[in-house]
Amino acid sequence: MKRQDDGSRSERAARMILGAAVITAAVLTGAIFVYMLVLSFPLFTHGQVFRVLIQDWAPLQGRYGIRPMIGASLALSSGALALAIPASLGCAAFVTIFGRPKPAFFVRRFVQTMTSIPTVVYGFVGVFLVVPTVRDLVQAGSGRCLLSALLVLALMITPTMVLFFIDAMESVPKEYVLAASALGAGPAEKFLWVVLPCARAGLITGVLLAFGRAFGDTLISLMLAGNAAVFPSSLFHSARTLTAHIALVIAADFQSLEFASIFVCGVVLYAVNAAVALAAWSLRSRLLENRP
Amino acid sequence: MKTAARFFLLKIWAAGSALAVLSGAGAVVGFVIWRGAPAVRLSLLFGSTPPWDAVLGRVPVFDGLWPAVVGTVAVVLLAVGFAVPMGLAAGIYLAEFARGRTKKMLSVAFDILAGIPSIVIGLFGFSLSLALHRFVSVRIGPCLVLSGFCLGILVLPYLIRAVQSALEGVPLSLRLTALSLGAHRIQNLWHVLLPSSLNAIATGVILAIGRCAEDTAVILLTGAVALAGMPRSLLENFEALPFYIYYVSSQYTSSEELERGFGAALLLLTLSLGLYLVALSIRRRVGRRAFYGR
Amino acid sequence: MKTRTWLFTILCVALCLPAGEVFAGAYDAFQGKEGTIKISGGTAHIPVMQALAKEIMTRHPGVRITIAGGGSGVGIKQVGEGLVDIGNSGRKPTDEEIAAYNLKVHQWALDGVAVVVHPQNPVKSLSLQQVQAIFAGTVTNWKEVGGPDKAIHVFTRDEASGTREVFWEKALKKGPVAATADVVPSNGAMKTAVATDPGAIGYMSVGHMDASVAAVTLDGVTPSVETVRNGTYAVSRGLYSNTKGEPSALVKAFLDTLYSPEGRAIIEAQGFIPVP
Numbered sequence: 001m002k003r004q005d006d007g008s009r010s011e012r013a014a015r016m017i018l019g020a021a022v023i024t025a026a027v028l029t030g031a032i033f034v035y036m037l038v039l040s041f042p043l044f045t046h047g048q049v050f051r052v053l054i055q056d057w058a059p060l061q062g063r064y065g066i067r068p069m070i071g072a073s074l075a076l077s078s079g080a081l082a083l084a085i086p087a088s089l090g091c092a093a094f095v096t097i098f099g100r101p102k103p104a105f106f107v108r109r110f111v112q113t114m115t116s117i118p119t120v121v122y123g124f125v126g127v128f129l130v131v132p133t134v135r136d137l138v139q140a141g142s143g144r145c146l147l148s149a150l151l152v153l154a155l156m157i158t159p160t161m162v163l164f165f166i167d168a169m170e171s172v173p174k175e176y177v178l179a180a181s182a183l184g185a186g187p188a189e190k191f192l193w194v195v196l197p198c199a200r201a202g203l204i205t206g207v208l209l210a211f212g213r214a215f216g217d218t219l220i221s222l223m224l225a226g227n228a229a230v231f232p233s234s235l236f237h238s239a240r241t242l243t244a245h246i247a248l249v250i251a252a253d254f255q256s257l258e259f260a261s262i263f264v265c266g267v268v269l270y271a272v273n274a275a276v277a278l279a280a281w282s283l284r285s286r287l288l289e290n291r292p
Numbered sequence: 293m294k295t296a297a298r299f300f301l302l303k304i305w306a307a308g309s310a311l312a313v314l315s316g317a318g319a320v321v322g323f324v325i326w327r328g329a330p331a332v333r334l335s336l337l338f339g340s341t342p343p344w345d346a347v348l349g350r351v352p353v354f355d356g357l358w359p360a361v362v363g364t365v366a367v368v369l370l371a372v373g374f375a376v377p378m379g380l381a382a383g384i385y386l387a388e389f390a391r392g393r394t395k396k397m398l399s400v401a402f403d404i405l406a407g408i409p410s411i412v413i414g415l416f417g418f419s420l421s422l423a424l425h426r427f428v429s430v431r432i433g434p435c436l437v438l439s440g441f442c443l444g445i446l447v448l449p450y451l452i453r454a455v456q457s458a459l460e461g462v463p464l465s466l467r468l469t470a471l472s473l474g475a476h477r478i479q480n481l482w483h484v485l486l487p488s489s490l491n492a493i494a495t496g497v498i499l500a501i502g503r504c505a506e507d508t509a510v511i512l513l514t515g516a517v518a519l520a521g522m523p524r525s526l527l528e529n530f531e532a533l534p535f536y537i538y539y540v541s542s543q544y545t546s547s548e549e550l551e552r553g554f555g556a557a558l559l560l561l562t563l564s565l566g567l568y569l570v571a572l573s574i575r576r577r578v579g580r581r582a583f584y585g586r
Numbered sequence: 587m588k589t590r591t592w593l594f595t596i597l598c599v600a601l602c603l604p605a606g607e608v609f610a611g612a613y614d615a616f617q618g619k620e621g622t623i624k625i626s627g628g629t630a631h632i633p634v635m636q637a638l639a640k641e642i643m644t645r646h647p648g649v650r651i652t653i654a655g656g657g658s659g660v661g662i663k664q665v666g667e668g669l670v671d672i673g674n675s676g677r678k679p680t681d682e683e684i685a686a687y688n689l690k691v692h693q694w695a696l697d698g699v700a701v702v703v704h705p706q707n708p709v710k711s712l713s714l715q716q717v718q719a720i721f722a723g724t725v726t727n728w729k730e731v732g733g734p735d736k737a738i739h740v741f742t743r744d745e746a747s748g749t750r751e752v753f754w755e756k757a758l759k760k761g762p763v764a765a766t767a768d769v770v771p772s773n774g775a776m777k778t779a780v781a782t783d784p785g786a787i788g789y790m791s792v793g794h795m796d797a798s799v800a801a802v803t804l805d806g807v808t809p810s811v812e813t814v815r816n817g818t819y820a821v822s823r824g825l826y827s828n829t830k831g832e833p834s835a836l837v838k839a840f841l842d843t844l845y846s847p848e849g850r851a852i853i854e855a856q857g858f859i860p861v862p
Contacts, residue, residue, distance in 0.1 A: 269412050
């Protein structure tokens with residue numbers, strides 16, 4: 001009897017302590033967002049709420065719009081995805097279906113290990129390898145442009161995506177694949193008509209998370225994209241992403257509207273990534289419910 | 293016939309993609325090794341200072357990476373020191389005590405936390421230091437302990453996830469044995485569940501260390517500088533390897549400095565890969581969750 | 587034995603440096619002092635600050651000096667907010683800034699802002715109008731200014747840069763800078779960018795120039811230490827270190843060193859003109 005009491009008392013204490021930690025962590029998540037909102041307040045009180053999002057960046061003329069940066073961030077991350085999705089899908093297909101066991105295992109381990117290459121190293125190699133190459137190839141611009149950043153960024157998000165894709169493909173129930181075989185389908189048909197459709201939700205999750213990661217990356221765009229604050233109109237033009245904008249303007253006068261604008265960037269980045277996380281989460285939970 | 297052609301095309305595409313990814317990453321790693329290897333000698337770390345004096349902190353090191361290495365180690369220790377207990381506690385709560393709606397809400401919150409770009413966390417830390425500077429003490433500014441705290445926030449969600457999935461992965465039979473013998477839940481947690489998931493948790497911690505050591509955007513905004521010497525106080529600026537690499541990429545003034553930059557890149561790459569391989573050897577199958585977003 | 591090796595090392599280091607010709611007299615001001623000096627701001631200042639910090643910290647390990655860049659705007663704001671002890675700027679702080687933050691301005695060098703191109707670029711001389719047109723984005727090919735048929739890559743600096751402000755005021759006469767220009771965050775980065783790009787044009791501190799970039803003769807005047815010193819090259823500016831109110835004893839010792847013969851030798855060795 002006494003033991004029971006002991007147990008419930010220590011359980012209560014543990015619950016309190018652990019609960020405090022979990023609440024702190026959860027509050028931190030919200031606090032960061034609220035903090036960004038509050039500090040972007042100066043721009044809001046200047047009646048520039050929506051103008052900030054659609055205006056150009058011309059601080060000398062009193063315009064603090066972040067439209068060019070939003071454009072650059074979107075262009076860069078979707079461009080990187082456009083390049084990385086086919087490659088990642090192919091790579092995952094190689095590992096799960098088309099490759100022979102030994103090379104497939106090697107590629108899997110290799111891609112897993114790739115996730116540990118530091119971002120700043122990607123950027124560093126980009127500066128000394130990709131930028132000069134792009135400059136020599138396109139002969140129009142300094143080589144610091146969307147294209148350079150896009151190439152490196154695509155490489156950086158690929159391993160995450162490949163691993164998600166492999167997971168999604170491998171979790172397709174074996175019975176389905178066997179049934180397709182029984183009906184006379186070859187590996188190509190099984191991949192196209194069974195594995196891909198069945199793994200759809202998992203594939204989309206991988207793409208979403210890779211997009212979030214590309215959208216939030218700072219170093220690669222800061223080091224390779226050229227940082228001109230104009231709306232991107234060509235792959236070969238210099239561009240500045242939201243993240244790079246924060247890193248560049250952090251130095252401004254703390255009371256100025258310029259400084260406030262970087263918190264608007266923070267709000268946008270936070271909101272987009274939170275939306276991505278929510279979408280991925282709801283996809284995943286639906287996936288779990290449907291699984292037999 | 294058509295089937296065979298389709299199969300052939302798909303196979304080419306799959307193999308081509310795998311080759312492209314392999315050669316892309318191979319080019320990055322190869323380039324760093326090719327340009328960084330010549331820089332690898334003792335003076336890469338210590339410059340012209342006698343190594344022993346530098347290690348003991350008796351003579352300041354210039355033209356060497358030693359202060360940056362020590363700075364990185366210090367900031368990672370601070371981050372892990374903050375994030376591991378937090379992550380452990382929150383992960384245990386999530387796996388063992390949270391149920392139903394609460395658990396769902398918390399999971400969503402940590403998914404969002406995991407998705408916050410590191411520069412936004414850096415910005416949060418930077419503005420936090422401004423507020424503390426104004427309202428608490430003028431001695432506070434961007435500094436070592438602030439960077440540690442922010443890096444801790446960055447890896448906290450990974451740790452929570454690692455702990456949670458480790459505990460939830462304990463087989464039901466093992467979970468019930470001690471309980472059926474009369475142990476209460478806390479005893480079961482302490483003596484059975486945690487020890488049996490220690491490997492998975494350790495893997496998570498090591499991956500978190502790697503993540504802390506390589507992140508640049510957070511420390512860029514919260515206190516890393518080009519020259520600071522060995523870290524001596526929590527409230528001062530510090531040097532760090534990833535920041536040094538970023539700094540050199542745009543501001544190198546001589547070929548020696550550039551070579552040192554490549555040396556630093558090689559060092560950081562080796563460190564990251566090394567930590568990863570250690571994690572891998574602890575647990576053959578590293579959970580996919582660990583790679584979640586950045 | 588160990589002390590002797592140590593002394594020998596210092597002696598070697600001191601002899602290797604141009605500043606080593608003089609006695610260590612100026613550094614005695616740090617005798618017995620301990621503490622940290624935080625410096626940030628102007629990126630043109632960094633080589634001088636680093637060289638000086640190295641001399642001081644090697645002799646007096648109790649003194650710590652941290653140096654960050656950021657640009658002149660950052661230097662002024664951070665010292666004003668009390669985040670650093672010395673905020674460097676490559677332009678004189680405005681009267682409003684001085685009043686708002688109670689700044690003490692210490693000028694210790696004269697520097698020019700030169701237009702630079704890649705060393706292989708045959709264009710060695712431009713008029714002020716041509717430079718303005720290039721930076722405004724109306725001239726976009728080197729052949730329009732007598733060079734090869736090659737696109738011009740314009741590099742500019744970030745908003746916090748004092749170099750940009752001086753260049754914009756004195757060379758561009760406050761004319762526009764094309765929004766498509768690449769933005770780099772420091773003088774060092776500008777040199778790297780121009781030195782590695784055959785089509786580049788940019789502007790940077792004269793003190794930072796070396797053989798990896800070529801200075802462009804502006805309206806017939808070649809930017810150099812000489813022409814800046816005698817005033818014929820008009821795009822020049824002072825280098826300033828600012829403190830909030832009177833500097834502390836430690837910071838004052840640092841600033842005094844800048845004006846000592848040893849400090850002046852370092853400033854000169856880095857390509858600037860010591861003043862007064």
